[in-house]
Amino acid sequence: MIEICTVGGYDEIGRNCTAIKVDDEVVVMDMGLLLDKYIVEVDDADVKNISAKRLLNIGAVPDIRHIEDWRKKVVAIIPTHAHLDHIGALPYLSSKYNAPIICTPFASAVLRTILRDDKKKIKNDIVELHPNSSYKISDKISIDFINMTHSTPQTVMVAIHTPYGTVVYANDFKFDSYPVLGKKPNFEKIKQVGKDGVVCLIVDSIYAKAERKTPSEQVARDMLQDVLMGTESEGKAIVITTFASHLARLKSIISFGKKMDRKVLLFGRSLAKYVSAGEEANVIDFSKDVKIYRFAHKMRKAFKNLKHPEKYLIVVTGHQGEKKAVLSRLARDQFDFKLRSGDHVIFSSQIIPSPVHVADRKILEDALKNRHVRVFKDIHVSGHASREDLRDLVNMLKPNHIIPAHCADEKAVAMCNLAVEEGYVQGESVHLMKNGQRISFE
Template sequence: MNQLSFIPLGGIGDVTKNMYIYEYGDEMLIVDCGLGFADETMLGVDLLLPDISYILQAKKKIVGMVFTHGHEDHIGALPFLLSQLLNKGPFPMYATPFTAAVANEKLKEFGVQKRIDTVNFGETPKHMGSFTALFIRVTHSIPDTSHIFITTPIGNFYHGSDFKFDDTPFDGKKSNYDVIEQVGQKGVLCLLSDCLGAERQGRLPSELDILSQFENAFGETQGRCIVTTYSSNIARLNQIILASEKYNRKVCFIGRSLVKMKDISLRLRYLQIQPQTEIQIDQIDSYPENMLTLIVAGSQGQESSAMVRIADNEHRDIRLSEHDTVIFSADPIPGNETLVYELVDTLAKRGVKVLYPPLRRDFHVSGHGSSDELLHLMRLTKPKKLVPIGGNFRHMAAYKNLALSQSFQKSDVLLLDDGQEVLFAKDGTIKLGRNVPAKNVYVDEISGEEVESFVMRDRQKLSEGGVVIVLAEVDAQNSELISKPDIIMRGFRVENDSKLYGHMIADIKTAFRGKKGRVNNWVHLRKLIGEVVERRIFKDLRRRPLVLPVVIEA
């Protein structure tokens, strides 16, 4: 065993589906397990997963998994893939406290029993087979983000995923430069570095600079301040809360993903809010508009998100007023620009004041360091080789140019594709190896089935059995039906459709009563409704139409 293999299964040439394999002998260490989101051209597809067929087929054992931080593009695929990975045998999983809490909540929702073990910063490295992993604190746009220093029999690797170097972060927890420098002095064979901000010159402003912008906006607004941002940006949520409390505004969190992150953050004491500040959505009408701040999920214009439904005047509890100010405290993720600006247009048509990038950029700071920060990491770690990760190819090329402006040669910077193996030998030589399968795996979020199977299944059902659409309005607080579901049937005739409607509605209500509010995962609720309706139609009609359950959060 005189060489180590590094294989990216995702995260190269793209900002999503981050998943990387370090392989030595018959052992594999996996870093991250992220997902991507389908675009409007991928009809019938919800999610994109990394292709793990190589891992499953290789005659090697997984000795561990480690996770850099809690964003979806780094942990989101875990509930879909973990059971398959565990079929190769048990292995430990490690992450820092917030990352572990977010990921474990996802595993719990999906009914996966395995849990990630928590690692605190400053603990001794975790040993997994021939590898050790040291978690190093860095700043990013989600708490407890880490870089991972991996030691192997061949040499040391610094896995520097998403980061920035903010020296005045809102929570006061700066990147641990001392530890980064110490591991650099031990020798780094290869630095794998975030490159998404490589095109930007200089250094990012501090997250702390945003607080005054919120305070100014909240003081000037005569109506409600409606802020939409990333649910996982806890520092941003804290600043919105502080600015609200300064002007005696009550704060309401709206949107399932946002409420979930809020609850986790409160439990871990990462979020600070006075007991009298937070109100529930059914209390909004009890306060004057100038005493309200609404923090709303949906900054990326996601279909059916709370922000989109508010803009479309389809939210059960919120109606926009001309006195409202809507603040976008987030940049569009690459690929989401059309959705975001369609949302901005809709809000503008409603007559509300909208503050959004590029009109106002002072309500958001990126989580990805600019050129000076990327160069600083190179200087601290002093690597022999560099691999840019977590960006598109233009970002990778910009990162290479940054490296060439220092003392690195062209051969020192490896621009890879997903699935491209790199072999690091004990004698210091490095060469490209195999190309392993690394295609997108297109997935239906409800069933977890790959697109090749479920699209054909749906097409067949549509042609042979018609379609049934079930619209169910569900209370976000207790997961109970708010009103009688609406059911639309197309593509087949029923002699006594009122009787069938009655049976289906009764069955849905019975199923919800049986769950007693214990199911709060919208995916599971959709699946529950779909199964109930499919069973009833087959029982009464001996037909199998395509059933499309739509759960509306209220």
């Protein structure tokens, strides 16, 4: 019998975690952070002193007490990609299980970087599995890592094969047939898995309400080209900020920097962290083209020496207006480099709509506007599937059951409604789950 416990990420966006029990063995998919709550905690304390118990109590990590009775049965922990809402709780929780972590080389490199930086240790072995490959976990359970596109490299959809049929865990993904970095989604494999019979699909439903197909990363690349090369910037500084884990976006930024004959400089700890993980996993090779400043004293020196800012493309952290990130500090004049009237600041991102981020971004944008900096926002496309992508996935897999994930409330309802449009029945074959609930399939 297959039993699924929706541990985290079903009442909120974040702290993703789902446990799948096959007779007496359990695989745990993702162990992520709820970043809003985690960041508040980290701001007040030294990261290496934060306990798992504290994070559990404030709800910053998945509440694994829901699966305490399954603890000794866990045979694998499988994060699908390197985003912190999927891997960020591993340093705090994974050692409670006597099981390996199975993930792609890039997710592994990011995890090891986090452990090193935060001075944390975990007991689990890390097994690296490339996208589009398979692994036998036990006599009863084997997995396929199906290559997917998303906003960070080496993201996989996982097919968990059991004697009772296959469970597909699709969290997160988009269908991008024209990716800027990495391969296309493996549609052939998805269709094959669908033909062989899928018991249950657990699916990223954050944009189930958005009636569209999510545009390709190629579209974001075109938008970047337009804003970088199609605006008047001669003699002006150009500062650009994006998600540090979005290496495809950084790849586009670097290539346009070269075309514009501007040297690309990367400022900020998290940019340095993801670029070094990407190079370790052989998914990128940026170091030959860019200069990266990770530590505060090196950044200060580099900004001080920036006598001709018009010769550079300056990439910084801080797209959400985070007060400690480089862009907010630039706007507060904390470096010996001043943004001047007419300089460009480009946000290759969208605002994460949480009150903290919205307030921080407003402070940042007001500071930029006060000095007459030109601000270009929303040069971005999402990394998540929209309604019509989700419909395609459902029809390729034709699962017996569907569980919306990575969502809450109206987003989950939107995915349920989509399933109903495709012939599923609410409560019978499409299931609106909350954190901590269980469902079983014979």
